[in-house]
Amino acid sequence: MARALINLPKTAKAGDVIAIKTLIAHPMETGFRPGADGRILPRNIVTEFVCRFEDEEIFRAELFPASAANPFLTFTWVATRSGRFSFTWRGDGGFDQTETASITVA
Amino acid sequence: MSTRSGRNAVDRRRVLAGAAGATLAVALRPATAATLPRTETTESAIRRFAGDNPIRPGRVTLDLPPLVENGNTVPLAVSVESPMTPEDHVRRIGVFNEKNPQPNVVTVHLRPGAGRAQVSTRIRLADTQRITAIAEMSDGTYWSASADAIVTLAACLEG
Amino acid sequence: MPRRSGMSPPAALLAILLSGALAEAEPIAPADRRSGFDQMSPAIQAMQRDDEANPGLLAVADGAELWTARPPSGRPACSGCHGEAASSLRGVAARYPAWDARTERPIDLQDRVNACRREHQGVEPLAYESPDLLALTAFVAVQSRGLPIAPPDDDRLTPARRQGRALFEARQGQLGLSCAICHDDHWGRRLGAAVIPQGQPTGYPLYRLEWQGLGSLQRRLRNCLTGMRAEPFAYGAPDFVALELYLATRAAPLPVETPAVRP
Numbered sequence: 006m007a008r009a010l011i012n013l014p015k016t017a018k019a020g021d022v023i024a025i026k027t028l029i030a031h032p033m034e035t036g037f038r039p040g041a042d043g044r045i046l047p048r049n050i051v052t053e054f055v056c057r058f059e060d061e062e063i064f065r066a067e068l069f070p071a072s073a074a075n076p077f078l079t080f081t082w083v084a085t086r087s088g089r090f091s092f093t094w095r096g097d098g099g100f101d102q103t104e105t106a107s108i109t110v111a
Numbered sequence: 112m113s114t115r116s117g118r119n120a121v122d123r124r125r126v127l128a129g130a131a132g133a134t135l136a137v138a139l140r141p142a143t144a145a146t147l148p149r150t151e152t153t154e155s156a157i158r159r160f161a162g163d164n165p166i167r168p169g170r171v172t173l174d175l176p177p178l179v180e181n182g183n184t185v186p187l188a189v190s191v192e193s194p195m196t197p198e199d200h201v202r203r204i205g206v207f208n209e210k211n212p213q214p215n216v217v218t219v220h221l222r223p224g225a226g227r228a229q230v231s232t233r234i235r236l237a238d239t240q241r242i243t244a245i246a247e248m249s250d251g252t253y254w255s256a257s258a259d260a261i262v263t264l265a266a267c268l269e270g
Numbered sequence: 271m272p273r274r275s276g277m278s279p280p281a282a283l284l285a286i287l288l289s290g291a292l293a294e295a296e297p298i299a300p301a302d303r304r305s306g307f308d309q310m311s312p313a314i315q316a317m318q319r320d321d322e323a324n325p326g327l328l329a330v331a332d333g334a335e336l337w338t339a340r341p342p343s344g345r346p347a348c349s350g351c352h353g354e355a356a357s358s359l360r361g362v363a364a365r366y367p368a369w370d371a372r373t374e375r376p377i378d379l380q381d382r383v384n385a386c387r388r389e390h391q392g393v394e395p396l397a398y399e400s401p402d403l404l405a406l407t408a409f410v411a412v413q414s415r416g417l418p419i420a421p422p423d424d425d426r427l428t429p430a431r432r433q434g435r436a437l438f439e440a441r442q443g444q445l446g447l448s449c450a451i452c453h454d455d456h457w458g459r460r461l462g463a464a465v466i467p468q469g470q471p472t473g474y475p476l477y478r479l480e481w482q483g484l485g486s487l488q489r490r491l492r493n494c495l496t497g498m499r500a501e502p503f504a505y506g507a508p509d510f511v512a513l514e515l516y517l518a519t520r521a522a523p524l525p526v527e528t529p530a531v532r533p
Binding site for chain 3: 176178179180181183184185186263264268
Binding site for chain 2: 022035037058062063064065066067068069070071072073074075076077078079080081082083085
């Protein structure tokens, strides 16, 4: 399990546009870089990030070797009702991790 | 040390001024992936994203530092003018590069519930180059913005 | 001039320029001390400042978890003896390197963490630059964030402090450079495209963009020594601890910034 940090407000008023910031530990090895022995290190990247609110997809990103290590992604969402977000990162080597966070909307 | 034209001309940098007041210009070239073959041209990747549709400059704002201290991690922000309503919103934003081995940087898919078309991330730049962001709107139109970044190299590296 | 092998063109030119430099390096007065933070671009400064975006905080979060993990020996976790880190460790990192009574020599923070693990937890020391050692050290250091660096005013540290200063000011390596020539005498000017910082270690362990991860002060110093075409000291070498001690004295009272972000 990679370390992931998710930041979003715990509470919001209906109609507020909130910022969601996500950060996950991952080397994002490009597949273009030689290792110490001179041979190219195999690609190992996160290829997809999906955020859902109560099972409805609200944001998706396709990542490539050009994404920096420890991928950082921020996006926005209009607060409508209380509920749970899920954040899923998938990538090479079967990488598949989901984190969740809740929000209370007045 | 050759002189290079256009936006690469800023490779020359002043090194320390010695006691005699002499200045020296040194062309310091970061290790570049320019010698690596590209998997695909930028043009081709953009065509795959936008099809045959015309891409107009405008409505997109791309924030990239003009001078990059280290190409490994470069903050990038994209925003698109859009009310983000079900009738009028940004569907996708594709970001493309010119000099990395692969032309895609990131592609995001948005929903009207985002409220704003505003995303940020961190990217890798193999060399001084132009980055282009293209937004696909819900009405099927495509809009773009580009930004140039000069990539320098930190001193005293690992090996 | 004849081309010497192993030297890159900018470094060779630097050597010519500096062959006439002052023999006596003048250390930086406390009022003039500046963190490398000041010389970074706004974008990277923002990356460090934002606790919701600083990539070094991934390791700090790992350290927080290690802090409460019971070791396989059955002895207490760090929190078992130290309790809440935010209160018990506040100010600790700012006072390192310190004098270790048990070994009768100076000790830096990462060696202190390992000493605790060995003596009080009955576990093997963590390897230098291992993710766990970096995470724990970063977690301890972040509890002093914002506090002024203040190495102990302990006479027993004086010989090591002097040795550290001597290392800082000695010419070494193929280029005949010393740390002081760049970082005391020419900070603020440029070497290639990079601005020369004073070299104040205010934010270690830090996230170096070049490493794409967290690393220790010793790792950075090894990069410096390699850049100078000098032989890097081994991790944990007494020379390193002496140098770290001098650097801490030289940095006081700049505030701790761990986890810093640097190019």
